[in-house]
Amino acid sequence: MFRNRMPRYEILSEDAMATLDGGWRRLVTEIGVEFMSDRALDLFRAAGQRVEDNTVFLDPDFLLEQVAKAPREFDVQARNPERSVHIGGDAMAFSGVYGPPFVREGAVRRDATMDDFRNFTRLAQSYDVLDSAGGVICEPNDAPLDSRHLDMTLALATLTDKLFMGNVVSGPNARDVIEMTSILFGEGKGREHGRASIEETPATISLVNCNSPLRWDDRMLDALFEYSAANQAVVLTPFLLMGAMSPVTVPAALVQQIAEALSGIALSQLIRPGSPAIFGSFLSNIDMQSGSPMFGTPESGVGLLCTGQVARHFGLPFRSGGTLTSSQVPDAQAGYEALMTMLPTFLAGANWVMHSAGWLEGGLVSCYEKFVMDVELVQMLQHEFTPLEIDEASLAFGAHEEVGHGGHFLGAMHTMERFRTCFYRPFLSSSENFERWTRNGGKDTAARATEVYRQRLQDYEAPPLDEAILEELQEFVVRRRAELGD
């Protein structure tokens, strides 16, 4: 997996950090955080926090004590051990887009289906640069509503051998995911063995969003209870579109983000001390004229840089970034907005990067073409954020002796020794000259991306899976679907 050994780009002064610290402390103390769950309220009450109705008024130092129980870094296992990842430190793990109800391929935009879900999962499996397909890589609208989490989990578990994200629609859904993951990690010794294995080292990461501002809803909290109790990793994510779910200033958004994330993480530690939790960030802004969400904005870039610094301040791994865009099609705007978020993602050293590939149209669309564009971007950036080796050999003095003034280095020994690997080699970007590009059909990036993803799907090979485990998973899905009445 990728380790970002380049420096972090930090823009908050100590004074600024102190001001932010004062801000979130006041917020949790005086405004408090709402938890729409009696179990959560009971835990906070039992821990000595003041509770009124659904609002918990939190002692900031109590929050920090709880947060300190969460591991600074941890491993998440994939069923193929070579795909297991580390979360935290200089490690960066990348997963696909999450949540879109629609799909775009070429000029067609339509409802997403389970076939799309499987195709995106296959694409994610086929690119090494992605550590996970993610979770709801698109919302399969043709699958039965109450049991589609089973279909999605089955696809993620069988079509990839990478880690996957757990369903968070409800507590029972989360239990199903944990059961299926236990089956998957049974190693022929049964579900209990698998359960022990994933409780030892988590095998899923699940996204628990805050209903910002300052409210955690019941169903997501029910899922949190399941995952944290089973020692599965959770991402506690304030969902902040400045102007709507938070004030319009970045410092206010940061303060609110800290209050929300820490309160959620504290709950995870009350549920199970030491369970893995990730400081989540989903921070952008709305268009103040139309109210539309906007992505790839300067404000979101700045927020991302600050978020990394804030998360390190609290000693927590953090989730942020992606290849977000508001654009309706995979065009120039989609390209620059994606990088407008993804480059700061690397500068900030985000540890768990959701929405790394496929995001389009403000997150409403999973786009096949955008998926492969984004893979190219992530690969480029991983290359860029690999430190230079600077030694005598890299200075190539001998090449200058060989080439002399005004010559060229194409045939120099130093070049011949290194030409295969010296530069990042794109698979999608084109530097063909105009004549050759025209002869080859004059295809723009989106048109080339169509060809790339189709070929990629044709070449896809499913990772091997024990037949008995596959059957047990399938039986589980059938039984649970019947129980759910779908």
Next chain:
Amino acid sequence: MFRNRMPRYEILSEDAMATLDGGWRRLVTEIGVEFMSDRALDLFRAAGQRVEDNTVFLDPDFLLEQVAKAPREFDVQARNPERSVHIGGDAMAFSGVYGPPFVREGAVRRDATMDDFRNFTRLAQSYDVLDSAGGVICEPNDAPLDSRHLDMTLALATLTDKLFMGNVVSGPNARDVIEMTSILFGEGKGREHGRASIEETPATISLVNCNSPLRWDDRMLDALFEYSAANQAVVLTPFLLMGAMSPVTVPAALVQQIAEALSGIALSQLIRPGSPAIFGSFLSNIDMQSGSPMFGTPESGVGLLCTGQVARHFGLPFRSGGTLTSSQVPDAQAGYEALMTMLPTFLAGANWVMHSAGWLEGGLVSCYEKFVMDVELVQMLQHEFTPLEIDEASLAFGAHEEVGHGGHFLGAMHTMERFRTCFYRPFLSSSENFERWTRNGGKDTAARATEVYRQRLQDYEAPPLDEAILEELQEFVVRRRAELGD
């Protein structure tokens, strides 16, 4: 003008810098630098440097002594004093694309004309974010070859009131530019007054490229002699496509870049001590399979970050960056490659940013649509690289008291007070929802850009210019064209 008050992102350790220092010292001492100009060789010889044929073997400490004579920062005046710029320190000045022989508008790619040149110049004038149209914003192939520098300079001097770049095709061309600039700055007191004014504070910046590796050609050096003698700013730019004009490793390219830039700057100081000079960088790589130049690559991004650090190491303002791309059309690749260079340009704090708008197809094409896309990018980045104000008011505690848990901030007082200016407002990027976007024609970014630039040209207003000065400029052009036999 824009001041980049954000931190610099520096990736070279002290050890790395020491290794690079050793590298360029060895290069100038043992390989030396070729100057295809007897005047240049005479100056170096007279200053005690060893000269063999056209090669000057340079004492590194002598080089540094000369370089130390160049100002660390300086002003460049525009005929509209409000458009004057500062070069160096935290100041960043932006100019248009430079050099392309072709133009693209929409689906049409064709030879550039003088009309195109004027149109791009008008566009550059109309966007405040650009400090200069640049110089050869496209190569006007319908203008007579030997005198087209007069047409270009006249257009730059009259259609904009911003600073412009000088022609560098030959010494006589440079003299013509200096004459015309002297006329322009005459303020009704004549050409001599103007000459004194621009010699006091330079009014042009001119690009002197190295014929890399390690060779300075005669015609560009002739231009350098003219500009430096007149105290006009020059950019000494190694032209490095790794794999062709430099070795394939970034450290080798950096070392060569230092050797070339410092040797050119030293010459400028031998011509006129204290004359303004800029450390130039044009650093990318070729595709090792096809030999095509590639832009917006990870290697060029890394090189750019290092270049900023290197230039500061020598106490020099530097030129680098832009919105470079290899893409043949203003598509997704053009978008992400442009930002792949322009974001590091801000991280490195480049002082003079050429190719800020309009570059397409590896610099062979000036593209109207790309021009306005790039303006949007530069505006976004200027917004992003403006430090946050972090104080109590920005934390918006009152807004939380007003809104409460799970509410929204659209109508909050804090929002109402700030909604007009709180976020960057794009003029090209779209966040319209799909239905509205479809109703409005379903136009991608390039199609919207066509509308933007056409409207912009319609709305263009020429900046006021004294009639007598205009006539004197026109007479100068007519007379010189006749003398040149065009």
